[in-house]
Amino acid sequence: MYRTRLSMHHLGGGAMTSRRARIASACIICMLMLIVNLGVATPALAREYSIPQVDIDATITADGSLEVREERVFSFDGSFNGVYWNLPQGEFQGRDVTVDVISAGEIEGGRKTAYELTDSGDDRTYSIEEYGSSLRLKIYARHSDEDAHFIITYRINNVVLRHADVAELYWQFVTEGWDVESQNISCAIHLPVPEGQSVVPEDTVRAWGHGPLDASLAFSGNDIVYTVPGIGSSEFAEARVVFPESWIPGAVQDSSSALADILQEEQREADKANRQRMNARIVYFGSMVVAGGAAAASVIFARIKRKSYNEAIKPRFDDDYFRDVPTDDHPAVLGALYHGGTAVPECFTATLMDLTNLGTIALQHVKIKHDGLFGSRLEGDYRLVLNKPIPPEKPNATRSERDAGRINRKAIDLMFEKVALGMADKDHAPGTYPPLYFSSIEDYAKEHASSYERAYDSWKGSVETAYEQRFATGGTVVELPASALVAAGVADIVLAALFFFISIVFGMPFPLIIAFSALLVASGVYAIVCGANRERANEEGRETKAKLEALRRWLKDFTRLDEAIPTDVVLWNRLLVMAVVLGVSEEVIKQLETVLPEVIHSDYLSPTYGWYYASSVNSLSPARAFSSAVSTAHSVSTASTASSSWSSGGGAF
Template identity: 35%
Template sequence: MRIRISNALAVVAATAALALSCLFSAPVVARADGFDMHSVNIFATVLEDGRMLVSESRTFDFDDDVNGVFWTIPLGENQQGHPTSLEQVSVRATENDQQVNYQLVDSANNGDTGVYTVENDGDRVTIKVFSPHESGEQGSFMVSYIINGAVMAWSDTAELYWKFVGDGWTEPSHDVTLTLGFSGEAHDIYGSDGSVESKDWSSDELSDLGVRAWGHGPLDATVQVGDMGDPVARFTVPRVDSGEYAEARLVFPVSWVPDLQVSSSARLETILDEEAAWAEEANARREEARRMVAAATVLSVGSAAVLLVAAVGLRLTVFKSPKPMFQDTYYRDVPSDDHPAVISAFMCDGDVGDAAFVATLMKLTDERVIELVCQTRQKRGLFGSKDEDSYSIRLVDRARATGPIDIDALDLYFGPGAQNGEEVRFDGVRANADEDSDAYGERLDGFKASVGAAIEMRGLLRDSSHAFGLTVVVLAVVIGVASLFATIELETSVLALLAACAMAIAAAAVAATARRYTREDVELRARCLALKRWLEDFTRLGEAVPQDLILWNKLLVMAVALGVSDKVLRDLADAVPRDMRQDELGGFYYPVYWWCYPHGSLGSPTRDLSSTYGAISAAALTASANSSSGGFGGGFSGGGGGGVGGGGGGTF
């Protein structure tokens, strides 16, 4: 119904904000199905004969039960046409913070543990590590081997050309680090006394020797040469996706591999030309990426800013309710002939709350359909009996209730088919609602539907801004999701993401809370506000009660519908001279006054009944629930691909 549109928009806006906040709190890179490799550390040492000792450590987080993990390392030829090979493969695992050596076996079965197999089919070497793990567990493994063919000696330089992460891994490799060192001359300094010390290379020293390094693969990876102590170079890659690779290329003096056969061909100029071309291509791609990042940042922040400005501007101009003609401070009459529950819901933008229900029962009391009763009964306890007061309502003349709102209110409190003379305590209703929440939920829906239908028939709360609000909310969600996508895929600034989403959410809130009511709506609202103001200021103004007590009684009911406090209600009742409202025995001439005062040891009956309505709403809700920062670094290029090694792996 139309009276629910504003609430629906508010819910949509809140949902959008919640969805965006949930997206903010989600990790930028989600864990893949099966396993996640969040740490990869590779240490490689080039030996004097050109072979390379490799130790690769990977930490796996398993999302499924596995029997183990495996590596595949391709075999082929290097740039000199020499075949590559692997030897001295070993495996270690970290178990209970201890390094455990696994045993090489010829064959193993799923379920075995602490063993590994090495299979060479001529094209590749497959290393299978048998170590069963359950979903949610973590495993750390180190595979060590010596690879032949990754290093080549030319007439003018020596070259390392090696894929240290291959494109065959089934899931991304995160936080990859390759630390590269050398043995022999590149590593040791021999003193005159025969002592040997490790050589700490500076970047300038290595540059003078002609040592240069390049990386191929993800453009956000970096290469460092020298200034690290013993290692000569370090390659750092934040992430290598499945299907991608990371490759290292290094040129260095031939004297560092004295036992490696030297080719008669020169190679250095070719290497430098290739790397220069690939670096130029990579820089062009980085520049294009920077432009894309800048454009995406401007687009996300700019579109959010435009949306916010447009939402504010339209709300202040086009989607603005007309100014009421009634401008008086006070209004001293019932604002309209509408039912008190209708007035209450109207002032709450269609929400049928406890004030609507209490005002309805007060109205029925004033019309002598029901009567409010304060009972005193004895309650037995561990230390004897004691008197206990409680409120109840007695059905006096059901036939007097003719309107659908009144009938549904009686059904909600007493139950369908209640007969005259039946009496139900407030606490009894609360207990029954807990026991039969489905039935009370249906009756509560019926009462709210009757009030909503009356508002609809009167043509009230016909907000013409709901399409505007819904459109802005949808656009805000689109901008927020697009900005998050740009942050993940293009690595735009997180600050830009937060700014764009903050402005988008603000625009959604501005639009979702916009109201453009009819002239009748704004006039009725102005009279209701003026009446509530007069009732709250009545005792301070020192005005006399109107001579028409029938009208005054209706105003007492209207005061509850408009949400005045219990104290104000008592003050309004006290404003009527005692002899005009009470007889000599303390009874009230007009039964509605029973609602204005506390009785016995009890508090205000209006507050107590409001709690009862809240208990019904809570029970109905239970029943319903039961049913239902960025940028790109330097160092790597996108070329290459000619290095040996690579391969991949996964789980089995």
């Protein structure tokens, strides 16, 4: 249609245009599709196209008609047979407006190729047919995965109204109903200025535009140029121009005056558009204030709560170094405390080292004969021998002694009841425990994954339970308001998504959208991290962990300090076990071999030092070799038990 409902003034508009709404909807749909289709690959079979460029050149003739040249660039993704236009015509203010198509074709390499008018549907032709109240112009031109530049020319007869006081063009140069958005639109309207006269904006000529907010119009000599970044399929862009009625002497003139009514209508539309722009600015700047304020509030809230929490959990012990094992707890329990409540494989190694000190087991380096294709060969291995059982629990045992007994018994059960017996030769004497070879640990975990996993988890659970009861519960436990911090973080992330879509709808510059959305996400993540990263320790646990950290620093630095190095072999026996769970065992041994060789080679320390002495078994010390074997076996058993839980089957129905 050539004159429809009044819409946005001066190409300004409402708070939300359908094009921007579609952009926001598309973003939402893309996010949902990404979530639904994570990990699922689907072939892209649909054809798509876009219209990245539209250039319209319209000339008003002396008889009140409009001669139009329209060029559109189509960008095809897939194979297409052609394109089409629906050119509206019909009754307009008591007169018939008709359309005559003059030509249709394509611009290739800068040259225009005119196509033949025919109903054959052959390639490089065009056809015209009645389509409701419009003319449908079809251009047949096959294209696949490329851009095509089409051009049509047509004449709209009797479209300019000649009133008693002014002439009026009211024309939708881009109509509703296109399948896709039209982008980067330029429309130049050439006025029929008689010789000796000129265009004087807001005097002889007035112009308005109705369409999206981000469009504009400008006078250029005797022309009016409309520029529109984009028109959605349910939008339109229209021009309204009034000029002296004497400029179209060949048009039929009516007797009514129209300028006063036109100015009144456009003023109402201007006021409406200005209100809408003001509302948009309020939302525009208000959303930035809310986003920035919410991000700042979350960060400040998280920092205050985190600082208060850190001060509350700060241990009284603040020395740089500690030179002894802080408590008489089992080394695996102290290792779990140091590692945040988790019994790592090094804790199991420390358990066996402690059992070696107690004389319960003995560590041996052996040579094993292996028969191969080219004869037999000797390979080095480590093994553990069970010397005596774990003594029964004493009636008056302390809690740490009871914990140590449970942990040690479960370690012996895993290593000897499960692995050693499970991998023993058939001729093994019943009633005794065969030696445990380090090389058999991974083999047993592969062959008996569930049994190994249950026994390992039982030992691990005994250590972590002892840690929980000793250092994580009871006493003074400082609580961090984690729920509030996580809620604040989640709220920021949700607000970031809302801000993103609202900002797109209201046309905020994309860099600002990204900046404020990223700020909200970052503040949300910060709040969540502050809420999630908390100590699981009571007051004694915090003090003991601080001493463990100080002990680790001392074990790394003791030869570089200006102080006497202790020579007590009993102390070093305990420290060497702790060095394993603190992750500094290799450094400690290297320093001791340099400054105190007589200590590490003493008979009392030899059972513990034996765990550090590397033989020819892959150049690894027993401590490292055993930790590696346990870690690998645990991974293997976990993978095996996980895979066994999957099944497939079938049946009849």
